[in-house]
Amino acid sequence: MLVGITILLVFQLIGEVAAYFLGGFVPGPVIGMAMIAVVLKLTGGVKTLEPAHQRTLETSRSILANLGILFVPAGVGIIQHLDLIRDRGFALLAIVLLSTVITLTVTVWVFILVKRLSGGYADE
Incomplete structure (x- = not known):
C-alpha cells in the first residue's frame, strides 16, 4: 500500500506543479488524476510495471472503499x-x-x- 500511495501522491505533486505553472486554470489534483490515468492506460501491457499498477489499483480501491469516513x-x-x-x-x-x-x-x-x-x- 505504501508504494501505491506514493505513486498517487507523486502524480498529485506533479499535477500541483503543472497547475501552478498553468496559473491555476485547472486544479492540481485533477491534472494529476488525468496524468496517472493516461500513464496507467499507456503502460498497462508492460510486464515490468505490473506490480506497481496492481499496488496503485489496490490502494485506490482501499481509499474509495473508506471514502464515506470523510463524511x-x-x-x-x-x-x-x-x-x-x-x-x-x-x-x-x-x-x-x-x-x-x-x-x-x-x-x-x-x-x-x-x-x-x-x-x-x-x-x-
Whole structure:
C-alpha cells in the first residue's frame, strides 16, 4: 500500500506543479488524476510495471472503499447543531434555493455570451 500511495501522491505533486505553472486554470489534483490515468492506460501491457499498477489499483480501491469516513465529521457537525437548523431552517432552505436559481441563471447567461462571442450562436 505504501508504494501505491506514493505513486498517487507523486502524480498529485506533479499535477500541483503543472497547475501552478498553468496559473491555476485547472486544479492540481485533477491534472494529476488525468496524468496517472493516461500513464496507467499507456503502460498497462508492460510486464515490468505490473506490480506497481496492481499496488496503485489496490490502494485506490482501499481509499474509495473508506471514502464515506470523510463524511462522518460533517454529519456529526450537523447533528450537533440541530437546534440551529430547527431555528433557522427556513432561512437556510431559502438561501440554498435562491443561490441555486441565481447560479443556474448566471451559468446560462455566461454560456450564451460565450457562444455569441465565439460565433457559434446566431439569433434568428
